[in-house]
Amino acid sequence: MSETKRKTRKKSANRELLEARIxxxxxxxxxxxxxxxxxxxxxxxxxxxSKQNLIYYFPxxxxxxxxxxxxILDIWMEKLSMLESPTQNPEEVIRRYVHEKLxxxxxxxxxxxxxxxxxxxxxxxxxxxxxxxxxxxxxxxxAVVNQWVERGLIKxxxxxHLFFTIWAATxxxxxxxxxxxxxxxxxxxxxxxxxxxxxxxxxxxxxxIGAD
Amino acid sequence: MSETKRKTRKKSANRELLEARIxxxxxxxxxxxxxxxxxxxxxxxxxxxSKQNLIYYFPxxxxxxxxxxxxILDIWMEKLSMLESPTQNPEEVIRRYVHEKLxxxxxxxxxxxxxxxxxxxxxxxxxxxxxxxxxxxxxxxxAVVNQWVERGLIKxxxxxHLFFTIWAATxxxxxxxxxxxxxxxxxxxxxxxxxxxxxxxxxxxxxxIGAD
DNA sequence: TAAAACTTTTACCATATGGTAAGAAAATAC
DNA sequence: GTATTTTCTTACCATATGGTAAAAGTTTTA
Numbered sequence: 001m002s003e004t005k006r007k008t009r010k011k012s013a014n015r016e017l018l019e020a021r022i023x024x025x026x027x028x029x030x031x032x033x034x035x036x037x038x039x040x041x042x043x044x045x046x047x048x049x050s051k052q053n054l055i056y057y058f059p060x061x062x063x064x065x066x067x068x069x070x071x072i073l074d075i076w077m078e079k080l081s082m083l084e085s086p087t088q089n090p091e092e093v094i095r096r097y098v099h100e101k102l103x104x105x106x107x108x109x110x111x112x113x114x115x116x117x118x119x120x121x122x123x124x125x126x127x128x129x130x131x132x133x134x135x136x137x138x139x140x141x142x143a144v145v146n147q148w149v150e151r152g153l154i155k156x157x158x159x160x161h162l163f164f165t166i167w168a169a170t171x172x173x174x175x176x177x178x179x180x181x182x183x184x185x186x187x188x189x190x191x192x193x194x195x196x197x198x199x200x201x202x203x204x205x206x207x208x209i210g211a212d
Numbered sequence: 213m214s215e216t217k218r219k220t221r222k223k224s225a226n227r228e229l230l231e232a233r234i235x236x237x238x239x240x241x242x243x244x245x246x247x248x249x250x251x252x253x254x255x256x257x258x259x260x261x262s263k264q265n266l267i268y269y270f271p272x273x274x275x276x277x278x279x280x281x282x283x284i285l286d287i288w289m290e291k292l293s294m295l296e297s298p299t300q301n302p303e304e305v306i307r308r309y310v311h312e313k314l315x316x317x318x319x320x321x322x323x324x325x326x327x328x329x330x331x332x333x334x335x336x337x338x339x340x341x342x343x344x345x346x347x348x349x350x351x352x353x354x355a356v357v358n359q360w361v362e363r364g365l366i367k368x369x370x371x372x373h374l375f376f377t378i379w380a381a382t383x384x385x386x387x388x389x390x391x392x393x394x395x396x397x398x399x400x401x402x403x404x405x406x407x408x409x410x411x412x413x414x415x416x417x418x419x420x421i422g423a424d
Numbered sequence: 425t426a427a428a429a430c431t432t433t434t435a436c437c438a439t440a441t442g443g444t445a446a447g448a449a450a451a452t453a454c
Numbered sequence: 455g456t457a458t459t460t461t462c463t464t465a466c467c468a469t470a471t472g473g474t475a476a477a478a479g480t481t482t483t484a
Binding site: 015049050052053056057 | 430431432433434
């Protein structure tokens, strides 16, 4: 009985492992080629399985793309709900927020790129999720920052544009890494670059909210 | 004689006009669909000519894409070489820089999106141009800001990351406009939004360089 | 060990799309 | 007014690609 369970678990674990590998592969391809430019063949090759086998796991490209986007959104929504501790010191909260956002760019650059392609293209698939998931959280976070301003904890700022700027400034280190590598004369952005970026962005934001 | 010239001029002017219309159409399609997702048929339709006629003007898709990118780069390089007046007041120069960059996002959102798609995809076509055109200017501009710091005209900042942040913060209003429209509950970003964005970004940057 | 379920491969196809070839039509030159 | 050049259309095609159908192979169940 326990043996049966173990076997069943093991098999489905294998499947999950392969699905995860496929999604990772798909993410890489979608990140560099966009949705239309990505072929099932190329994704399969990247995942080191046959195209037909890929289709066995994900019967069509749209579905695979949606799964990739959903995984991305899940990660981001989870890691970026940190403004929900409004009792904390604003400076610390924002510092951590920038830090976390930048860490996502560093650790999930492909996710960031897929997301960017999607939104730039008009978010045909993600629009609904942005409305139902991102928007409510955005509004809560805006409210939190507004309260900080009202309580005089930080200098007056427009929270909406503050968030837009932080998002843009952090994501750019994933999305536009190629441009930076060229301008900084480096084959790859390394940990030092990200640390410098964090210092620069944090400093800017801190000065903006009057916490320097 | 002058009539001949006029006719000749007029004809070639027509051609240039149509080519410009095609490029504009291509830009729209490339912006929303990326390179691979854009079809010659769709571009032709957008330009209101037949696909075969489009091919008469631009014999292949790669060529058309390169032309679009070149036009974009030309506009940007021209408008963004404003740090070359180092004698001017840093505050004013940077203020104008942010203003101009944001104006480009407002006036050429499609250009910005095509550029973004390209760079996110690894800049397969633009890489050479970035090295030969953007990099030298970037290094000059970095040097200028460094001089300001050395002369004590502004607070110490890392010019490279300052530029990355300004670029990201301004371009995001073109590239991620859909996301913002959702979050701000607006069908379209309008002039007020851009003015607010400019105020917010400028304020942040001004505070960052200690000019507030 | 035989059946059942799951996984992978082989064979194939319909459609979309970038592009060629060549002729018709229109504008321009002489 | 005819020749020539330029522009546009019609007909067509080769290839790439997402996907179907079904058989073969492998693992799990009982």
